[in-house]
Amino acid sequence: MSGLYKTLIRPALFSFDPERIHNFTINALSIVSRRKILCGFMGEFFSSEPMPVEAFGLKFPNPVGLGAGMDKDAVAVPAWESMGFGFVEIGAITYHPQDGNPKPRVFRIIKENAIINRMGFNNKGAEETARKVAEYKENGNWVKIPVGVNIGKSRITPLENAAEDYEKTFRILWDLFDFFVVNVSSPNTPNLRQLQDKDELAKILTVLNKANDELKNQKSSPKKPILIKIAPDLSYEAIDEVLNLSKDISGIVATNTTITRPETAESKVAKIYAMEGGLSGKPLKDKSTEIIRFIYRQTKGKLPIIGVGGIFTAEDAWEKITSGATLIQVYTGMIYEGPSVAKNIVEGLRKILEKEGIRDISDAVGIHKNL
Numbered sequence: 001m002s003g004l005y006k007t008l009i010r011p012a013l014f015s016f017d018p019e020r021i022h023n024f025t026i027n028a029l030s031i032v033s034r035r036k037i038l039c040g041f042m043g044e045f046f047s048s049e050p051m052p053v054e055a056f057g058l059k060f061p062n063p064v065g066l067g068a069g070m071d072k073d074a075v076a077v078p079a080w081e082s083m084g085f086g087f088v089e090i091g092a093i094t095y096h097p098q099d100g101n102p103k104p105r106v107f108r109i110i111k112e113n114a115i116i117n118r119m120g121f122n123n124k125g126a127e128e129t130a131r132k133v134a135e136y137k138e139n140g141n142w143v144k145i146p147v148g149v150n151i152g153k154s155r156i157t158p159l160e161n162a163a164e165d166y167e168k169t170f171r172i173l174w175d176l177f178d179f180f181v182v183n184v185s186s187p188n189t190p191n192l193r194q195l196q197d198k199d200e201l202a203k204i205l206t207v208l209n210k211a212n213d214e215l216k217n218q219k220s221s222p223k224k225p226i227l228i229k230i231a232p233d234l235s236y237e238a239i240d241e242v243l244n245l246s247k248d249i250s251g252i253v254a255t256n257t258t259i260t261r262p263e264t265a266e267s268k269v270a271k272i273y274a275m276e277g278g279l280s281g282k283p284l285k286d287k288s289t290e291i292i293r294f295i296y297r298q299t300k301g302k303l304p305i306i307g308v309g310g311i312f313t314a315e316d317a318w319e320k321i322t323s324g325a326t327l328i329q330v331y332t333g334m335i336y337e338g339p340s341v342a343k344n345i346v347e348g349l350r351k352i353l354e355k356e357g358i359r360d361i362s363d364a365v366g367i368h369k370n371l
């Protein structure tokens, strides 16, 4: 399937504007998602044997998740499950609905297996997302895999009111999702990344943890895991400061896209690299792995890490896992490798485990020899 995708389907898709094709695909998958029979049919192609993992109190059928930003408004979650993903992170969702930045705002760098985007949290807002997901659930059409939600600050909310903005989204969506990822690392909302500063982050986490406790008591159900998603452009000192708050979080998602660009001698590539936005895909791979290693070492493996950045194959996923990631996510890899990416990674990981004589994927976390 992945051969067919790369030789025939991908060139056709790549002849269109990236955002147009993205919207077309998401619409098609949202139609599939509303029909169990179609999801079942897709599952026949793309599902794989379980490779169970547990993290922050949740059970995952396999460690390969879909990264935030692909299904911003949670319209196609059943389709992602049928595509073999072990979990999905929807969003980013903001309290206020917003259109995001002016188009064009997504650019492919095919030669480098990369993307630059400056979407700017285009989404339908927390209320509408809650309505849509509740409807899916009421129709008995929701999924068994864990579904997390990436929450961002609304653009119109000033930075000093960020904590309340996150809190409103958190409260509206609390019942509906299995875990929350606080996004303070997107380069595409002005000044958002300043919220990675320890005092700002502490403020947001205090408010969210208080709301979490309150909602837990009100609804008599367990607290929701809260994770932080960080940028790959933070210094190690700044990451250490985030890690000082580790008692207030259930895990870290490492990493978001980068504002840095690699050297290139190719003028065509250089022209796209000059675009404003976050770079993802292959050029991000090593940087995000370095950060995962750093976090794993600093926390002695005690804080679960979702590793994301430049994962295309089982070997890439293995590198992230052995560097300290309990779970991994794919975004750009899905665009370049196609719909069998999750299955291929899970099956490839199974082969690597067999070769290495390791029974359980969790036993591979952090075993890299250069850690």
Ligand SMILES: Cc1cc2nc3c(=O)[nH]c(=O)nc-3n(C[C@H](O)[C@H](O)[C@H](O)COP(=O)(O)O)c2cc1C
Residues within 6 Å of the ligand: 067, 068, 069, 070, 091, 092, 106, 115, 116, 117, 119, 121, 150, 183, 186, 229, 255, 256, 257, 279, 280, 281, 282, 284, 308, 309, 310, 311, 329, 330, 331, 332, 333
């Ligand atoms: C078009 C696009 C939109 C994205 N939107 C979000 C987002 O809303 N929230 C977020 O936390 N990350 C977002 N990301 C970042 C991805 O979730 C991921 O962290 C990053 O792309 C690195 O992984 P990759 O190399 O597998 O793409 C987006 C990435 C892309 C390419």
